[in-house]
Amino acid sequence: AQSVTQLDSHVSVSEGTPVLLRCNYSSSYSPSLFWYVQHPNKGLQLLLKYTSAATLVKGINGFEAEFKKSETSFHLTKPSAHMSDAAEYFCVVSLLNDYKLSFGAGTTVTVRA
């Protein structure tokens, strides 16, 4: 079985400062890991994914995440927050060849002007 824990339910940053969203996972086998973003009244959009290739994964809109097996973490970062980054972010884990995704509870990001 696999699961994810998003360590922060809410993160508030100032525009132009770095963003860090923390995610720890639990998985019996080599996982696939994803970060999705959900803007208000919208569906989920894939930001980036880790599928056992490079451990540093670059995604859309300047986001990146690093897979650290020893720490079972997959934290999401962005060097400089923009107002449009205000949204809910979900860390997700699945197993190879498994249709089931396990979602974290989500982290709400607010960006102050």
Place this chain on the structure above:
Amino acid sequence: ETGVTQTPRHLVMGMTNKKSLKCEQHLGHNAMYWYKQSAKKPLELMFVYSLEERVENNSVPSRFSPECPNSSHLFLHLHTLQPEDSALYLCASSQEVPSGSYHNEQFFGPGTRLTVL
């Protein structure tokens, strides 16, 4: 149309009504999903269809009835719902590779915001 579309975007219904949610994917995928997103709760997987066959029914009450007439369309039929069924219902699709290895990247629609009075 591109990606995954859902209609209607908003729906208000009484507990005795019957309604249906529709999802269509334009990505050529062979698996489709229904999720329920309630406030302050993780996404809940409701149903999974792979190659038009239901492969998952995650202990969902029978007042929710899915239908997958082909690989591009997915419906969720609703009847005699309860107020606690009010939520955002999300549809997703992905491409399975039955004979090979794949990572389940799912593409989501915008959702239907359902309110049950």
